[in-house]
């Protein structure tokens with residue numbers, strides 16, 4: 146995976162002048178953002194500021210109405226085939242895990258490999274076991290999601306996304322639904338990915354994690370990007386008034 | 398003493414305290430624990446004596462078991478006349494199916510049971526083959542056995558334009574070359590046409606051709622056995638009756654209802670407006686019309702509207718009516734199941750790059766259908782009992798056959814009527830009760846996965 150970082154050239158994600166409305170509610174306003182390959186971006190901001198909507202636009206779980214989004218050199222249009230291709234290349238991890246409850250852990254990890262990547266079952270299982278080992282739960286392969294703790298489920302969700310060999314990973318508050326003692330195991334897993342050079346966009350409120358992992362931190366409010374900065378600067382010398390207020394609230 | 402407390406010894410788990418066991422304890426706890434329990438027990442026992450005892454007397458104690466005709470039963474006023482059922486048994490089960498051909502429905506019954514039982518046992522092996530045999534091969538085999546097959550269709554499509562039979566009169570085992578040449582050319586022409594249209598929308602010609610030709614080849618495999626001559630005599634559906642007809646109608650309705658219902662339910666949630674409206678209109682139409690009306694319409698009115706419809710068998714018309722009717726009801730049950738699947742499931746499927754049908758078939762429907770097993774089986778049970786309505790269009794199912802036997806003067810006795818209804822009731826009850834119990838079993842089995850879904854949602 147580390148070779149991904151070395152493939153320089155086109156950026157992983159390019160958003161320019163992106164606007165989106167839910168009905169009459171202007172949820173994303175003039176978003177301009179370029180993410181380089183191998184870059185780790187952390188997005189933070191108050192609830193309802195549009196963080197989820199922003200990253201969900203990148204794999205088209207939400208459709209933007211104005212502006213351009215280019216993912217891995219392919220522009221997102223309403224052409225269905227390009228959307229499925231991009232989705233297969235962009236992994237996503239949700240706050241609620243969203244594992245498939247009627248399938249075992251192993252089947253959760255092989256299903257999309259078999260049906261989207263068209264891999265033979267044996268190969269898919271081998272790859273699934275590789276990533277389950279990587280997130281340190283290979284022994285749970287034949288259990289069902291409900292038999293696992295929240296932290297384990299979230300690690301399965303990460304492994305499931307990795308099985309598709311994504312070029313970009315999106316995380317939407319991956320630890321917000323977890324009990325405190327499980328947050329660390331999930332963050333450690335994501336940290337491991339970061340060290341391997343995966344391109345990542347992470348929405349999170351875990352500020353110490355953000356400080357360690359992020360190349361850049363984005364602060365959003367009311368559908369706009371208010372500030373983008375390197376972590377040291379972001380925490381030590383926030384530029385914008387709203388960033389200061391947000392940080393003072395969240396860091397106490 | 399300080400307020401702090403530190404446990405020095407950890408406690409080992411103990412067995413839960415259990416109340417006294419044994420038959421006497423059971424009786425005391427379940428039946429006579431409180432004054433209210435005692436009252437309920439007494440009332441329940443009284444009800445049992447008042448209702449069940451006369452029934453047992455009628456069915457067994459006072460019943461007549463042997464006899465050749467009405468004389469055996471004429472003097473009995475409080476007991477069932479079982480010789481009546483014995484004498485008419487064949488009629489109740491097969492209607493007026495020719496007596497020397499009864500082995501044919503018998504094979505159909507036996508084959509159905511042999512295929513259904515392993516299909517219903519979750520741990521039985523070869524599920525896919527089993528399902529293929531039951532849902533595809535079995536209907537064709539049953540059709541050929543029950544009717545006799547050897548349909549000899551005249552034309553497929555081109556045959557209506559070019560009268561091949563004037564030039565080709567070769568026949569092989571009841572299959573006429575004229576028809577099959579027609580079939581081959583027509584399906585090739587159709588496949589080509591579809592492939593050319595598909596190309597406009599971006600589907601490669603070779604893919605479309607492969608799919609279409611494959612489809613027609615499979616269809617031919619289904620048609621061929623019904624065309625071939627196996628030397629079976631033709632038995633008109635007018636001669637079928639009794640339990641045979643009840644099962645044919647019920648099984649057709651049940652097997653057709655689920656796929657029709659699933660397609661309609663998906664259509665109703667479709668993002669394509671035309672599909673959605675068409676599904677809603679279809680569902681609401683069939684739900685707004687009583688089954689009796691549907692059957693009447695299919696039997697007596699349809700031939701007036703459709704010139705070709707006049708040729709379609711009466712039973713087939715009723716079957717189509719029942720299938721569409723039950724499909725519309727099933728659609729609403731499935732819709733409830735679909736609504737209960739959390740949005741996150743669609744999102745994570747989409748995020749993995751799964752397409753619409755993959756998402757539906759692999760992720761959503763398995764969860765949606767297990768959610769609504771009770772509703773589905775409830776529909777099946779309702780449908781099974783509604784099959785008796787085919788009497789209205791002069792098709793004699795089990796109940797119809799029994800009722801028609803009442804008019805036989807040979808068996809006119811005070812209790813003939815009650816005996817017949819008791820027999821009908823017992824058979825309907827056996828089928829419906831079995832379905833109900835099986836649904837409970839499935840539900841309990843799905844219980845674990847239900848729990849899985851709950852915890853996943855929190």
Ligand SMILES: Nc1ncnc2c1ncn2[C@@H]1O[C@H](COP(=O)(O)OP(=O)(O)OP(=O)(O)O)[C@@H](O)[C@H]1O
Pocket residue numbers: 167170172190191192193194195196197198199
């Ligand atoms: N499908 C939708 N329809 C209408 N409004 C929506 C929809 N999804 C989100 N919104 C609204 O858009 C705004 C931004 O939502 P979004 O989920 O992107 O916020 P967020 O920054 O991720 O917040 P949180 O931290 O609570 O997750 C919110 O006010 C939300 O109510």
Ligand SMILES: [Mg+2]
Pocket residue numbers: 196197198317318
């Ligand atoms: Mg959010």
